[in-house]
Amino acid sequence: MEATISTGSDPILWIGTDTCALGPYRADLVETYWRWEQDPALLVGYGRQAPESLESRTEGMAHQLRGENIRFTIYDLTSGEPVPAGVATLLPDHAVRTAEYIIMLAPEARGRGLGTQATRLTLDYTFHVTNLRMVWLKVLAPNTAAIRAYEKAGFRTVGAIREASYWLGQVCDELVMDTLAKEFMGPSRVSPLLAG
Template identity: 60%
Template sequence: MSDIAEPVLWARVEGIALGALRADLAHEYWRWESDPGAVLGYGRQVPESAESRAEGLEHQLRGAPDQARFTVYDTRGGETAPCGLASLLIDHQVRTAEFVLVVAPESRGRGVGTAATRLTLDYAFHVIGLEMVWLKVLEPNAAGRTAYAKAGFREVGTMRSAGTWKGRRCGEVVMDALPEDFPWPSVIAGDSNEKR
């Protein structure tokens, strides 16, 4: 993607970085989210058209106070390559957010998910000041559950028969993270992990 201007990166850890959403990446976002592995991971049954995704991205690019959305970049290997999306869907009244992550199929299994999750939690706790971040992951998605746990999430329960995995009903595991579960210094705030 040498024809694309170098992105501004807000935070970086272990060769993975977060930056803003970009209109010129609309097709890539759609490709990642439409990949069968991502569709399976979300438990979604219906594919989304590229046009519908582009329309949704236009809304997301305008920004909303209840959303923090990031492009995930892999900076290992000498170039800055977009490789995923991370989102916080914020409930300001209770200071919490739902976390959603999608990683490009060619970048899975390389530590991108764990590092992107860690950076997003860092942003959630040290920039937005959230008190808790949560997510849902399908019970059979062992790779996702492991990546989230490595980044600071804990499993707190299972919603029985709440999802579909490979055409079969399965549970959805609920995981959450609190600021005190974040064991690393903040790369965003540049502090030494001061507790609030």
């Protein structure tokens, strides 16, 4: 897939496959992002217990747009048109060239492999454009669907933070997973863009 230029309301797509693409984080989607973040399954998956108001989320958006974190809007391309389906975020530590990874998918986008594809695209961008050397994440141990998706994208479990969170009211461990640039599972979607 080649990068596309935005025309009017068409979104900008930086890199992608036939069914998934990444584009810029968008202020005009704050209400959509907020709706996804209030989904009970997402709240449980992140170990968060309280929803957030749209007003608070809107105030936080301005800070996020100015921050140093790397954020992508994930698009589902299966219908032929780019449909916003989630957000991928990297929290970089430039001193050591690493980043923490966080992904959020819309409820309707889950269970179809989109999270794995978006994660692979984010890693491709991270290792080939941002030039970070390692990406890590935390995931609640009972969240087996997320763990499988991360493993398919190239992450592996490297440890656990014991009794660090809650899953459906029960104390649980948080697993720490990571992947290195030298372990990136190709093919790269960035490399062909640079060759053309």
